[in-house]
Amino acid sequence: MAKDRNEEALNLSEEILKNFELNEMPTQHIILKCLRLARLINDFDAVEWLKQEAHGFERTKDGKMTNASWELSKRSGRRFFTDEASIQKRSTRTTKSTQVKPKMVERAFTDSIAVMEATVEAAKARMEVAYDRDISVSSHSTYNAHIPAGNQQERNNIALTIRSTTERIEKVKSKIYEYILSVNYELKFGDITEDVFTRKRKSVDTNLKDICPEAIQKFISVYENLKSNNDEDWANAVHTCRRIIKEVADSLYPPSNTPIQLPGGGKSIKVGEDQYINRLIQYINSKSTSEKFSAIVGSHLKFIGERLDGVHEAANKGTHAEVTLDEAERYIIYTYLVIGDILAL
Structure with a gap:
């Protein structure tokens, strides 16, 4: 039974690696397959981690991440540092305003892979229609036509959304891929080791029966x-x-x-x-x-x-x-x- 379970896990890990490498399906679907793999090998820490990735990171009633989800966000490569907004405060002894030096604060992006992939697809669709309209003005005309502003700024914003969101997706994907790859190696090595030791054990047992x-x-x-x-x-x-x-x-x-x-x-x-x-x-x-x-x-x-x-x-x-x-x-x-x-x- 355990042998069959390990074989299923090994085959599933190979399949998931192929899904990642050939980009065969949305990452959200691959994560669900990763979740099944973690259950097959009884990696309960990975099960909790991948559940958060698949269904969203848990939050408290105040909208903040729970301690567990905050810790798991690090495993996904979701953490980043950012400058806290400059704080204006008034001195207690003078009326002169002073600016406090910004400090680095650690944050985590929490959108699920499904939401981020949908954001990228929507941005790509917007980019297709954010082109500048053609304007035709005759060179012989004395009419000074009003040329509307182009959509360059909109396209820049869309491109920024696509780039930043894709970077975040790839960070998470790389962490999950590394995990699946390590599981794949462990299953392969464990299978080889088990086969070698099993052969040795059977040989020893056979000879021991006689002496x-x-x-x-x-x-x-x-x-x-x-x-x-x-x-x-x-x-x-x-x-x-x-x-x-x-x-x-x-x-x-x-x-x-x-x-x-x-x-x-x-x-x-x-x-x-x-x-x-x-x-x-x-x-x-x-x-x-x-x-x-x-x-x-x-x-x-x-x-x-x-x-x-x-x-x-x-x-x-x-x-x-x-x-x-x-x-x-x-x-x-x-x-x-x-x-x-x-x-x-």
Whole structure:
């Protein structure tokens, strides 16, 4: 269901970008499609913003913009600064008038896109009839005909209306276009990432069924903990990742009380019950013919193992290890990737 919803959102974002780029329909209609896109991806902030753009900015009983509509006007690029009109005030000690220096005041234009587009169309229609009438006076005539004033000033005013209103429309359109473009990129990237991770997850799950079937159930427990809003559940997800990696190590390289002697120096490492990272590194070294691969995977294993052990030790001491949701998600992904690399040997 979520996959279908994301696919619909991606297709709709592509369609909206095409509408903008080819100017296929009035912007007001495109905004309504943008509103649907925001609802599809559950972007509630964008829903409120686009509702204001589609139906007009909210105002108080006094005719002023509400705080919410004022904030959203900035997102649309509707804000601008203007000089406050010069204020004439009379000194309290003299009768001489003084002029207060104008200050810059921030304002926002609030006409909806539909109103602004209608204004431009109406101005264009007026421009078509605002031409100067032809006057014919014979060169032999002694009559001094009155030549009426032309419509140049009217045409200048109309042109100014068209230009200023179009600039405002384009400002809003550019902000909405940027939003749709960013959504489009996120959906595309998210779809690619999800496909890549889904393939990796399926591969890992298939291999785990053969060597460590209990790990599959533990991953399900991890996912359930991630749905929680409680940071203790996120920490539990990290604990479970540690148990999964340890069970994989127990299956691939069972613990031994006899240390392993490393080549080239006489140094030895323990491969007991708690040294599951050491055991997995030894398994990788024994299976891989690539020193670079062994070094990279071994480095990843050490990194995630140290962090998982740190959370585990904190829990054993009765202290609470702070684990954010983002951090818990990363360790789950790391766990899958590392196990995938190991099982691929």
